[in-house]
Amino acid sequence: MVPLPPRGRNIVRLLPASLWPRFLKRRLPTSLWGRSLLIIVLPVLVMQVAVTWAFFDAHWQTVTARLSDGLAGDIAWAVESYADDPTPQNLEVIAERAERSMSLSVDLREGDVLPAEARRGAIGVVDRTLERALANRLDQPFWFDTTRYPAYVDIRVQQPQGVLRIIAPRERAVATQAHIFVLWLFVATILLMGVAILFIRNQVRAIERLAEAAEAFGRGEARERFKPSGAREVRAAAQAFMDMRDRIQRHIDQRTALLASVSHDLRTPLTRLRLELALAPPFKRAAAMRGDLDEMEHMIDEYLAFARGEAGEPAQQVSLADLLAAAGKDARRAGAEVEIAAPEGLTATVRPLAFKRALTNLVGNAAAHGDHVRLSARPLPSGGIEVAVEDDGPGIPDEMHEEAFRPFSRLDDSRNQNRKGVGLGLAIARDVARGHGGDITLGRSDLGGLRALIRLPG
Structure with a gap:
């Protein structure tokens, strides 16, 4: 028994290099519209991802790191100034200076301790950057929250007297205008793709x-x-x-x-x-x-x-049950026993005279070589229709099926399908079927003879 690969293994390791082109080909769009759109969309997406990644890596993270470092320095000043003189009067002076010069709100919660549960935001890089900056500047235990207040950052530092709580504006710790760049990038992408889709659609149409x-x-x-x-x-x-x-x-x-x-x-x-x-x-x-x-x-x-070929005849919607019934009458006149199976209401858009002639040729051929003829019609899952003409005659060898459709072709004596004609019956029938966008195939019937299948698209 072949062992299964680990569940977490990358699909790249599961597929040999020789199978990758086939794997990708099966998943690429097959239409010109889809492939043209992919040619436009894929480079645009790659470019936007590259630009966004470069922006966040080279600009946003750098600016955020510098802002967080500056905020951590101001907090370290407030903590050290209070530690030098932990009196209410000194705290009041520190709070007034921090509010006026640094936009910081400083407050002491006497007897309080730091929260045990950490609160982290969805963008982990902000929390990691701020935590790194505070750890480099502060010697005391600290706790911060960037999620409770949308416009502020809550930072708390443990002191012997309690917890020194500092509320700072969010823009002092994070580059808050980065979303504007991403928004403009997204709008530009949508406009570019809209113009591309419009022009591609006109060409594909x-x-x-x-x-x-x-x-x-x-x-x-x-x-x-x-x-x-x-x-x-x-x-x-x-x-x-x-x-x-x-x-x-x-x-x-x-x-x-x-x-x-x-x-x-x-x-x-x-x-x-x-x-x-x-x-x-x-x-x-x-x-x-x-x-x-x-x-x-x-x-x-x-x-x-x-x-x-009745090529000039206009197409009409006709009842297949009526066509099979008319063809069955011809077969009965030829002395054959006829069985008809066609659902009521099943119709097809065909050229009536041409399709009737093709059906008559197949039914006449079946009646000439068999005693029992079965005619049936059914809808296909793809939306088309299938008409079958079967008999219990000697049939045609598999290797001679295509030969039977050749104009003026006559088969051996076991199944001479045109003893009275010139070998055009099956050729005319296939020509009519292909003229309707379908085809005729031959096979072995469960009656023991030949089965001719007419398949027409929906």
Whole structure:
């Protein structure tokens, strides 16, 4: 059993030097806003601590020590003068001179003794300095209190006749104006940090706006061009992003127009062939030819859907239970037994037609290779949603999961997910999911077949 380190051991001794960078990295802010603020705040705090420490060490303690030494000298004079002639008349003269020249109040408490309990203030350096000064000047036992009276110091010296009590103004023992310096230092720090926070926030807001525009474009949302702001480099990056977005959008529009044109051109001879086949007298290969025409038309539809991606469709809030119910009907028509589990009221903000097409592709794929299909949806702790499509078919080997998402990909005969199509079903579904900011992953279902998980952010 490995012995535990002592409870009071410093954490510096517990962590090897090689782990310190990782230890600090995990505790540093991860956002640009937090790190920029740390870059400003940390040097300011270090500087203020250094200045404050230098002030108290080089100035405040020195001044306090000199004041305490001077006060102790005056008290020693009063004590020695009274010891030379301990009469009431001499005490009256000493008290009058001390009041007039030193602002000290001197009084004798006959028959009294020093208090047994010491009273010390919160700032220990004041008491230590005054105690040191009095010990150097006085031979008699003494007691003092710096806490009872805010503006005075109570000092008592033991005498044979009683206790000689001396009340001195606090400013005679302590540099009482030090708090003004600390206050001004604190106000200056607050002003400096306020200005820094204001400027950093403006710079970070420009970067956040750029990130939001990039994320929206990745989800396929159409947003107008925004005005670049912030530093020159941030404006240049925003302008470069908008130019890139325009070029990509032009490429997508050209590709969609090209596929639509090709689809239209191919549909014309297909329609003509279908019409001629319908008007032709019955012959042996008529049914097979109709099947070929249906397959060709289905392939053209898949090509066009993959190219278009329903990117221009606006996002809406839809009920996942309704979407799963509609997809379940398609699976039942394909002959599969369907089980649906989705809480009522669970909604998602998606592009309805695009998301329905992705769900239909996954459900159709499951119904084609399994007899039992299970559809479920649930909210995620992170705020997003998860939709699962499972079947009891042969499944897909783990090493071929990513291969299954490649466009035009066909797997082996044990799980040919696109026997009627061209291998675009899973590719279209993942493209739709990623267009919503999420993704699709494949895994093993507890039904024995494949499980496809759609995760969308909240």
